[in-house]
Amino acid sequence: MHVEKSIVKVNDFIAVEDIMQQRTQIPTYERIAIDLANRIYDGKFKVGEKIHGRSTLASEYNVSPETVRRAIKILEDVGIVQSAKGSGIIVSSRENAFKYINRFSSLETIKDLEKQMKSLFSKREELDQQIFDTVNKIIDYSGKLRHTNPMVPIEVEIVPGCSHIGKTISEVKFWQNTGGTVVGIKRNGKLIISPGPYASILEGDVLLIIGDEKTYDRVMHFLGE
Template identity: 40%
Template sequence: MGGLSRYTQIALDMSHRIVQGEFTVGERIYGRSTLASLYNVSPETIRRSLALLAEGGVVKVSQGSGVIILSKDLAYEFIEKYKGKHSLASIKKELRNLLEEKKKMDINLWDMVHNLIEYSDNLKHINPYNPFEIDIESSYKEAGKTIAEVEFWKKTGGTIIAIKRGEQMIISPGPKYTLEVGDTIVVVGDQDVYYKLKQFLNKL
């Protein structure tokens, strides 16, 4: 029951005992100190466990009268309620892990793109088609339009192989992707493309 507090685990264990008939409805069970010894926890932890069960109508706690079992059905409902909460917590935890993994993958992809650019720069006299990156600034008047709408390839002769948008990495974006202010685009093309792209983005 990873992720659940100790007092919640104890409350669930007691509920299971009630459902299984180990404790019967109407029975008066151990006092707080005896339960604390049974579960090897402090009396305060037992108090919180019993408060949960009492809130759910499973038991009644009376000072001087001990703990009285009230309902087997409500004990079952208590178990089901926390089973659902535990499943949701597990899903949330898994989702957080997946998002962290995706973030790491995006960083690795961006590093690979940078390595490709650096490698291509070293071989620019051999390979006429070199990737380079450029930022889209607020001066670009057609921000928000798609790659197809601005006729990117027709006007620059370059091909966008990646877009970095915040922490998101888009590899091989299609013609329906928009170009937004703040994007960093990676373009491949011959030496003339860089200057055409500068003009395209109103940077010359």
């Protein structure tokens, strides 16, 4: 009966071994000790019962008897099993098995969190660089368009204190003073297309203006008067 249960557990151990190796650099003998502690805590090996001999365990885990000996030595040191010549390996404490598993789980969790943190920092740095590069491209692209394509509108916000607030585009003689044509107004999250000469200029408006390469400077000067 013990052999059947052990085979199931060994299969589980083999299935997760690669994952555990990837997650943390734990020696093989310690992973075997952890697995045996789990089997003891789960009741696969009960207190007072004998665990299979080292040779049998070495075959089950596909490792050398020396590796199994080191795993058993760990369990002895923390009071989970007792080992004596002629008596074999005897389970002595399920409670200690739980303490050992819990201690390992905590350490593993910390290591996982450290890896996750390093990974997040790395991703954040990569993302910051991508954002920086994209912003530079936008600035560079916008600058080139302003000089090469007069049909691409520039955007100018009407800030508090502007002397033209409340007046219409026609009243301030916008085109005559700036050489730019207002083709749209962004207002309260909405876009007004082709507002016309009688549209009022309000605080917070963003004017969309087309013109030549000097239009932007003339507009900023005019609105700042």
